[in-house]
Each structure stands twice: as C-alpha cells, then as structure tokens.
Amino acid sequence: MASTSNSTSSKIITLRSSDGEVFEVEESVALESNLIRRMMEDDCANNIIPLPNVTAPIFYLVIEHCKKHAEMKDNKEKKKELRSQGEELLKSDPHTYSNLMEAVNYLDIKSLMDLTAQWLADFLKGKSPRLIRELLKIKNDFTPEEEAEILERNRWAFD
Amino acid sequence: MRGTHQKPKWATHPPPPPPPSSPSESESSGPLMFVINDHLDVLVEILKRMDGRTLARSACVCRLWASISLHDSLWENLIVRHLHLRPPSAYAASLRPVVLSMGGYRTLYTACVRPVLHRPLRSWDEVQLSLSLLSVDCYERRLIAGGGGPASSSSSSSLSFLCDLIASVHGKEACGVF
Numbered sequence: 314m315a316s317t318s319n320s321t322s323s324k325i326i327t328l329r330s331s332d333g334e335v336f337e338v339e340e341s342v343a344l345e346s347n348l349i350r351r352m353m354e355d356d357c358a359n360n361i362i363p364l365p366n367v368t369a370p371i372f373y374l375v376i377e378h379c380k381k382h383a384e385m386k387d388n389k390e391k392k393k394e395l396r397s398q399g400e401e402l403l404k405s406d407p408h409t410y411s412n413l414m415e416a417v418n419y420l421d422i423k424s425l426m427d428l429t430a431q432w433l434a435d436f437l438k439g440k441s442p443r444l445i446r447e448l449l450k451i452k453n454d455f456t457p458e459e460e461a462e463i464l465e466r467n468r469w470a471f472d
Numbered sequence: 473m474r475g476t477h478q479k480p481k482w483a484t485h486p487p488p489p490p491p492p493s494s495p496s497e498s499e500s501s502g503p504l505m506f507v508i509n510d511h512l513d514v515l516v517e518i519l520k521r522m523d524g525r526t527l528a529r530s531a532c533v534c535r536l537w538a539s540i541s542l543h544d545s546l547w548e549n550l551i552v553r554h555l556h557l558r559p560p561s562a563y564a565a566s567l568r569p570v571v572l573s574m575g576g577y578r579t580l581y582t583a584c585v586r587p588v589l590h591r592p593l594r595s596w597d598e599v600q601l602s603l604s605l606l607s608v609d610c611y612e613r614r615l616i617a618g619g620g621g622p623a624s625s626s627s628s629s630s631l632s633f634l635c636d637l638i639a640s641v642h643g644k645e646a647c648g649v650f
Binding site for chain 2: 407410414430433450451453467470
C-alpha cells in the first residue's frame with residue numbers, strides 16, 4: 314500500500330488502480346482530478362475509488378507530477394526545469410508519455426494537462442509535417458491538390 | 473471556438489472514413505501509443521501551446537489538424553502570449569469583433585504580428601499598431617478584390633514597407649504575405 318500523506322489532519326482518499334494496487338492519497342491531491350472530484354460530489358465514492366483505466370506505475374507518475382506541480386508554484390526555475398523534462402521523456406520513453414497523457418486526460422487533471430500538452434507542443438517545434446505524422450502515427454488524408462494548397466498557404470512557416 | 477472567414481474547401485467535405493483497423497499495426501512499436509486524433513480535446517490543448525511557426529506547420533499534417541488550426545482562438549491565444557502586459561479582459565473582448573471583421577486573428581498574426589516578432593511585443597499599444605496596420609491591409613485587400621477604387625491599380629500593398637524594413641534589418645526577404 315502506498316501512502317502519500319505526511320499529515321494526519323487532512324482527509325485520506327483511497328484509490329485502486331486497474332492492476333489492483335491500493336493508494337492512499339491526501340484529499341487535496343486527489344481533488345486535483347476532476348474525475349475524482351465529480352465521483353465524490355456524486356457520493357459514489359464512499360469506499361475505495363476504482364480507477365479502471367490507470368495502472369499503478371502510471372498512477373505513481375501522476376501523483377509525483379502533481380506534487381512537483383504544487384512545488385513549482387511561484388518558482389520560475391522549477392517551472393523551467395519541469396517543462397524541459399518533457400523532451401527527455403518523449404525521446405527516451407514515448408510509451409510512458411502516452412500512458413501518462415492518457416491517464417491525465419482520463420483523470421481530468423488540468424495542471425498536468427497543461428504540462429503534458431506543453432511537452433508535446435515543445436517536442437514538435439521545428440519538425441516537418443511528415444515527421445509529425447510519423448511520430449504521432451497520423452495518416453496524411455489530403456489529396457495532392459489540397460496538400461499543395463495548404464503548404465502554399467503556410468509557406469512562411471517553412472522559410 | 474469560432475469559425476473563420478477563409479474556409480478551405482476540404483472543411484466542407486464529410487470526414488474521411490476511419491482507416492481500417494488492423495490489430496497488428498496498432499500494436500507495432502510506434503513513437504506514441506496514444507492516438508492523438510481520437511482525442512480532440514487533447515489535440516486542441518497541444519495546438520494551443522504551439523508557437524506560430526509550429527502551428528502553421530501543423531496545419532499541413534492532416535485534414536483534422538488543418539481545420540483545428542484555422543480556429544481563431546488559437547491565434548488569439550498566440551498573440552496574447554507574446555504580450556508582456558496582459559490586456560484588461562473586457563478590452564480584449566471588445567477588440568475581438570473588430571479583429572474578426574477584418575479577417576481574424578490568424579490574419580492579424582501572419583500579416584502584422586509575425587513580421588515584428590524578432591522582439592516581443594512590449595505593450596498593448598503595439599498590438600493596437602498592428603491592428604491599425606491590419607485595417608489598412610484589410611481595406612486595400614477589399615478594394616483590390618472589389619476591382620474598384622484607386623488602390624486596385626497598385627499591385628502591392630502599402631504595407632510592403634514593413635517587408636522592406638525587416639528585410640533591411642535581417643538582410644533577407646523576411647515575409648511573403650503581402
């Protein structure tokens with residue numbers, strides 16, 4: 314059982330990942346997730362809250378980044394550091410990045426969506442449409458005429 | 473989000489049929505497992521955080537990205553991000569219909585903001601200057617398109633002085649939108 318709480322005063326929420334691991338998380342951290350907030354408001358979270366779409370390793374990552382994000386408030390250096398970590402993750406372990414992004418989207422955590430979306434936006438900077446398609450496995454569905462037209466319209470971005 | 477005045481012809485096409493799903497392909501080791509085009513809200517969050525050049529390149533990725541990148545709110549967001557001073561929100565909101573009537577924030581960005589982006593916009597006054605330039609540009613475009621008026625005889629916009637100015641600063645042709 315993993316505990317993320319240092320304080321005894323705040324309420325503890327119990328969550329269970331898809332692979333059955335149980336997490337005890339401070340309420341203030343758990344409420345960063347709008348999904349968990351809605352579940353608690355709807356009063357369907359009396360006992361253990363199941364998270365069928367998130368595995369334990371990814372949930373650890375989510376909690377870790379929630380904490381980092383809370384620490385970096387008003388700290389420009391830390392903010393920069395956290396933003397720069399994305400490129401490394403996307404290069405070395407895109408699989409984990411995908412899982413993290415998926416979990417953040419599912420749990421609906423705004424602060425982490427800001428961060429993970431910024432990571433990908435930074436990662437795509439300066440890349441060609443062809444490379445972006447390859448990296449994100451997107452099919453080019455333009456007709457040759459359409460592609461020529463849109464390339465011409467955005468020619469300035471390739472100079 | 474709002475639409476724009478320049479709707480490309482593929483925006484009216486029905487969405488392309490989904491590619492045939494093949495399990496072996498979806499499980500192949502690719503750079504990203506997350507199928508970004510299935511998550512429109514996430515895709516918008518990513519495009520919202522791009523710089524202008526990357527956003528324009530992203531428009532060339534596929535039809536879906538092209539149609540999202542035309543949304544003016546992305547370009548409005550981009551312009552506001554370049555400001556050091558945040559405009560009062562009521563003021564920014566009152567400007568919106570003016571910018572939209574003159575071709576939108578994407579046009580404002582490509583025609584008047586991008587050419588001066590070698591330095592950040594320091595004040596809201598500079599945005600107003602950009603807006604004034606956009607209105608000149610818009611007025612001339614309409615005259616030329618309408619085929620009437622004295623400006624129709626001139627082939628280049630009076631805003632081309634910006635190009636000359638920037639070309640002399642950078643020593644190269646810096647913009648080709650006019």
